[in-house]
Amino acid sequence: MSDNHSSSPDQENLNSTYWRSLDELSEKVSPSANASAEVKKVADAEFTQGSLERRDFLKLMGASVALATTSCIRRPVQKIIPYNKQPEEITFAVPNFYTSTYLDGIEPLGLLVKTREGRPLKVDGNPEHPMNQGGLSAKAQAHILSLYDPERMKGPVKNLLNKTRSNFDTVSTSWEDADKAITAQLKKGNVAILTGPVLSPTTQMLINDFCQGFKAKHYAWSPLSIAHLVEAQKVSYGTATLPQYHIEKAQVIVSVDADFLGTYLKPTTFAKQFAVGRRNYKKMNRLISFDSQYSLTGANSDLRYKIKPSEGASVILGLAYEIVVRGAKSSYAANAQVKSYLGNYANVAQEIGVSPELFSRVAQDLWNAKGESLVLVGDTQSDVSFEAQVAANFLNSVLENEGKTIVAGVHSGTASSYGSPSEILQLLADLNAGKISTLVVHGVNPLYTLPESLNAKDAFKKVELLISTADRQDETATLAHYILPDNHVLESWNDLDFGNGVVSLQQPTIRPLYETRSIHLSLMTWAYLGDRGPKRLTTFETYYDYLRNAWKEELYPKLGKGQGFDDFWDEALQKGFVGTPKESSGRSLKLDSLKAGSPAKAVKGLQLHLYPTVQMGDGSLSNVAWLQELPDPVTKIVWDNYASISLKLSETLKVKEGQMVQLKVGSATLEVPVHIQPGLHSEVVALGLGYGRTHAGKVGNGIGFNSYKLAQASKSDKNQFLQLSGISVEVIPTSNFYELASTQSHHVLDSKNDGKRKIVVEATLKEFEENPAANNHKHKIFSIWEGHEYKGHKWAMTVDLNTCTGCSACVIACQSENNIPVVGKKYVLQGREMHWIRVDRYFIGDAETAEAVFQPLMCQQCDNAPCETVCPVLATVHNSEGLNDMVYNRCVGTRYCSNNCPYKVRRFNWFNLTGNIEKPLNLALNPEVTVRSRGVMEKCTFCVHKIKAGKNKAKLEKRDLVDGEIKTSCQSSCPTGAIVFGDLNNPESAVSKIYKEDPRNYALLEEFHAAPTVRYLTKIRNNHEEHRPQSEITHHKKGGHA
Amino acid sequence: MSSSIFDSDSNSRFRSKSQAQFQSHSQVSNVFRNNSGSVVVKAVLGVVALALGGLILFSFSKGCNHQPGIGYNQGYQPEQPIPFDHSLHAGQNQIQCKYCHNQVERSTHSNIPALSTCMNCHLVVKTDSPLIQKMREAYDKGDSIPWVKVHMLPDHVKFNHSAHLEKIEKHTGEIACKTCHGPIETMKVVYQHSTLSMGWCVNCHREPQYSAPLNCSTCHH
CATH class of the missing domain: 1.10.287 (Helix Hairpins)
Structure with missing residues (x-):
């Protein structure tokens, strides 16, 4: 028990330091009031209407339950159907792991796919892979659910299109008939293929072969293009490339609208690299961001400045001015041309509303870390993003970073395979000119992602034969004559180039569930039937053979180490990759490129910033319910997108949270709800992409609003692109309101003290250097009880708040591992989301500057667990290894445990949610974890089934457990390694070392003396402050601190 | 309900x-x-x-005609699609349990053998029997035999065969399978020998010589 909780009289006068929502900040609503309002709302809705009282109903229910269990019905007869021929590699109930690869946006990720009895159950990152090294993004983990999507196309279909192509009726067809008709049409010529980014060298080779055979044209495009980045590399250095970044080597990182920890380029790999510098406490990196939205990168920065999207380029040139002209440093300091050019950016700080001292301090920081700094600019598709990229190349060259923290990419293909908006615009022009009579669309959905002003629909209707390879009748496929569904990525062979000399194989982990066929085999079949193209295209019977041959001809001579090709191939399959990350040498900047980087005059008034969200990306996975219910890392809103605006702007516009506003861009309009977001520039309206699908399926249809509609085709002929950011917008408030489901006020810790207790602990680097335990507030605790004795193992976990980026990969990992159901927006509004691990986000500061802290929260597996003492049926009990066991079959659903849990980590099954899921989604359920039924409490188990499996494996192999052998699911998915799990009774384990040796560790709400076995580690801010603002803790001012 | x-x-x-x-x-x-x-x-x-x-x-x-008491299935002896005789195979011919149930040492489940395992012998043994011919036919067609499951545990119970074998064998000195499954070598048609109730499980787990865990999550998770 801790002593002295009595509140002192002056408690009323203090403001809380950390807050979750603006309401809390303005003290209109205390978190406790918020929580009780929720409970009341639900109670009102469910228990007071009607007059058949709940108790009566339960009595009757009880009677029928009793009947069902005692009547003379034998249990249903179950069958065991063994194999006809026992497959060698399958042992029943023992998982097999296969390496593979997944392309998340444009980030290739090495996978380890867990399969049981031939069905993929869970995807993890491949720990051996040189790039993501075990971490995996939320989207990549959730894509397994799209394999079992009940709405996938079951085979090839033909659209029964009427003349106006307005009907959606389809009739199934056979592959033979479709192939025959398509080949006949292909032979007539004027063929085109539209694809997303092609990062697979062999796919590129196959497309090239096909294009050669049919004289077809290949267009590659992605709505979230990085063409500006690639193009700017060409202008600055002479070669178009996607550069490699070495964030782990950077001391000072300046990000200008580059959400490299969330959505930009390779967020999982970058997060891994970022954490390396974050852990180096002797020389910790500093992240400074200039942010148009409140991005995940902004939330993780040590210093964050809000800007408008149009200011991106001038920020960088302003920093260059500070260094080169004002500071007279760098090799360009004597260059009059450069100096006169930069002279235009002398007053950037004032223009963007940052104090000149702070701005020049950023420049100073950069220069002090020259050669060890990095300037990253996001390709936000604003009308200055190309210029900003060119300027960033210049600034990196000023800072001598080239060849150190940034080097050229090593591509086996061409950089143009990343796709460019000029290609889709060219395609539309070609379509309108009638130059294309057959079009194959693969991996993109232009009718969803193109703005209406381009009239893409009319253009696509001009094609004589439109073929879509979508796995459903998506927006584009509604116009297609044939929908020839491609295999799911977990069902097909392919390869992926990581852009640094590493190439990985994608191998199927299940036979195609339906009559689908990979796009590769389709192209090969048509070439064979039409007898066109090079020999290798028409000889091979499967894409596997083609791929193997391509590897034999292209990669094996380069990367083979003297072994035979079969060994080379097997090794690639087993390890998951071939090649090693290559360093290319630094390049020299073409100075005259700087002129290409003169940004246009900024638009006046409000600017619209359309951004991909962490959970939804470009919107292609919007039928995956796990992702829809994954709270946005920063706003914590689920199942929606919304216009984020600053508090100031909301006051100017006189709009409230949830009020619908009409966004008007030229002739395009869109009505969206408003979300008031702390820390935004008052002239920015930020709106997420990837929502508002109309043909995604039952889950994704009608969720949110299609913001792609507001994208603008840029007017300049020279630099054609689709503008997503910095668009001049008019905001017209309406009188309608909309409910946004946010999880930020659910499961509030410490509601009685209104956030005055220490939940998240932060210290500045200076404080930390003086005292590593800075701000870590300890209590004198005494106990009247000796506590449990743990003779064998004692499982414990630590979470490092300093390396947690809030990316939420752990939430999806847990959901996939532990059969956690999705409840839908309606029930999230009632606070009934089921996630066992949540990532709490706290703000600190005022509504203008708000800095964020993330804290993943799962069951703390307390030694003195408050839940255990209140359970009337012993359904939650302590076990001999320190775990807080939850016994579903004993639970009667009193929910006392949840009430008594100080951490609010217990979840109640209000309905039989998992029992009602549609087939074949049930195939994604993990058979090692019980599916919970209605009326049962559940919570994080520390992946007890994995603990058991690990212990048993060691036992069968007659050896001791090795530390790190058992990994919880959240731990293995974490890209930054912020979560450590292990045995506290093993003094050599990583977790017991952190317990003993890291002074940053603290127990959450230690003063309650629940004695949690999860420890958090203080977050360190590497800013210039001496001290981190601390709330005065008043609950025991009279003493009690250790 | x-x-x-x-x-x-x-x-x-x-x-x-x-x-x-x-x-x-x-x-x-x-x-x-x-x-x-x-x-x-x-x-x-x-x-x-x-x-x-x-x-x-x-x-x-x-009461019910076939079911002893409420809940437990002790004595359950369903008819199988092919009357496989354990007393002949395991009893008379003394084929080891693990020859057919070969995954029992490495899996949570003791597998029912695939038809290919039966055919290891029956491609040559007793090929004139109509039942073996029926099996042979299914094997050639690629079909499987839909055996009726005898030992059923509720979904919220996780039992691991591989974790039990060695310890039981060490302490009882007999073939571990028999401790729970009974005199299989005498059964013409297999029936459920034990209650498979929780009390029955816990009885052994409480025996000091086994030093078996008694945590809830040992079986329920």
């Missing part, structure tokens, strides 16, 4: 709505909401509840 109550209800308004609602998640809340307190409904429901209570008493007193 509860739908039976509502199906027998005579109030058509109530029935049609509730039936639709039983498809959705919001069933409970809607049942409360849509009963706007008709006395008739209440009365009918009350009668139904009483009738059910009567039925329960009846079933208790009478």
